[in-house]
Amino acid sequence: MTARTLTTAPGGGAAGTDRPPPPRFAFDAFTWKEIAHLLLNLPASLVGFVYVVTVLSTGAFLTVTLIGLPLLALGLLGARQLGKAERARARRLLGLRIEEPSPLPHRGQDFLARLWAQLKDTVAWRTALYELIRFPWGVLTFSLTLVSFFVLWPVLPFLARAMTNVDRLLVRGLLSPSDELERRIAELESDRGVVVDTAAADLRRIERDLHDGAQARLVNLAMGLGLAKEKLLEDPDSAARMVDEAHGEVKLALQELRDLARGIHPAVLTDRGLDAALSSVASRCTVPVQVTASLPARPAAAIEGIAYFTVSELLQNISKHSGASAATVDVWRARDRLLIQVTDNGRGGASLDAGTGMAGLAERLGAVDGLFVIDSPPGGPTTVTAELPWRDRVEGPDSRHTGRRPEPQPG
Structure with a gap:
């Protein structure tokens, strides 16, 4: 199919x-x-x-x-x-x-x-x-x-x-x-609505994750430190234990914030490009994944981000739904297009209406004049091909120094 x-x-x-x-x-x-x-x-x-x-x-x-x-x-x-x-x-x-x-x-x-x-x-x-x-x-x-x-x-x-x-x-x-121009206007009107809806959904997800995760943990941390301050003189041992607990809460809050930032735009993608970012996301997949990226240069940041999140979503689907024992990710440039192919040897049967987020991926790619193809017969294997327009990366004034200062690690 x-x-x-x-x-x-x-x-x-x-x-x-x-x-x-x-x-x-x-x-x-x-x-x-x-x-x-x-x-x-x-x-x-x-x-x-x-x-x-x-x-x-x-x-x-x-x-x-x-x-x-x-x-x-x-x-x-x-x-x-x-x-x-x-x-x-x-x-x-x-x-x-x-x-x-x-x-x-x-x-x-x-x-x-x-x-x-x-x-x-x-x-x-x-x-x-x-x-x-x-x-x-x-x-x-x-x-x-x-x-x-x-x-x-x-x-x-x-x-x-x-x-x-x-x-x-x-x-x-x-x-x-009026030929192609008239038809493209209709497409762009539809695609703009998809982009706006997707951006609104992402903002709601970020707000929910902050409210239920790091924000709630930081509130508890502030309350714990307040109680430790009150007990500092009268019960130093209890205050020390509470400070230790607060220290653990700080670590967890920082990890949650890092995970949330990675979901918005991972630092490795900005610093090292699509190859390193895809290798990073593949290492977190529960199925062994072989990544091959053959790109002569880095595409535009927006295209690079869409490619990253497309592969990330597909690998999550492989982990959760495919039952596969191996997967591959191939990324290459063909003329003015960026091509992505993700294959797994799982049970197959994937489709746009299977409730695995495929329809959302297809809409996102369509919004930038992309292509999304699923070949997943029952019994497998499953091959998903995504195609994006190649746009050259516009280098900013600080593009020569893309490295970031290492984030401080709580002791």
Whole structure:
């Protein structure tokens, strides 16, 4: 079983799915659909033309008043709906597969930002242009189709094909999404939400760990030292024992803080890079892990961090769920991509919906234009491949001195 999460935008339709069959003298079902489309061109184009001329021109005329721009924005939203109806008609009657454009970004925007986004909506303006161009064409195609029923019946299938091909060109040129840029905007809007949600969840986890761990231990430490201070003169032996206990609490609190810091961003990753950091996390895995990292240089810090936490999560899953006796981690660069492959000889059966955090990893990688692939047949082995965009590391002014002062160890 293979689970894939690909951060790619949908295309305008599969190859060959919107190519009509060759016209024939016989009137087949597809030809009748084309004829129906041509006969509907007049009422549809009339509605669209009247709407565009009336609503948009009125809104543009009233821009000198307070209601002009909002009215124009509402008119453009209506134009979007006209475009949606025309794409649906083209899909049903012409067999033309056109993806819907991405919605306008409204998340977290105030009224003026939403208004400006609607006013500069290229999808709506192209739809308005389509309605203006199509009105005379709709009148022409309706008239020719109607006359051909009585005069040019034998060649009507060929005439219908020629006229609907012009309609297809108009729909593709003016009603389709604006290619890769439009699709990437939709992807980035979705990915931004994933990043924000993930960051919020991480902050809540850190707050919970501090509250339940080191913070509670330090509160107990402060109370113990306060009691020891009170007993220092009247019962020195008890005070000494309490100080010893406080000393132990300090050690535990420091260890908890180190573990928490490692979960945020480990020092070894900052100081020595991905190879050393992955070797460190592999040494804590309950399964023997062989790490191979072949990197000519260090990637950007953000990419390096995502790679580290991806491997860390996968090794935790191997420890908890795989039943494996050995695992491998391979990291290398292929052109402009950073590739990670984690393999184990466990029982297999891993998937994105198995409740092992795989879906969260796929979302994190997808948020940075990455790829996440699971190949885990029942019985194993399991191979997880992660792919990240390679971005060169930007060295700061202190990058030549990456070492850190050793942390003091409590005696």
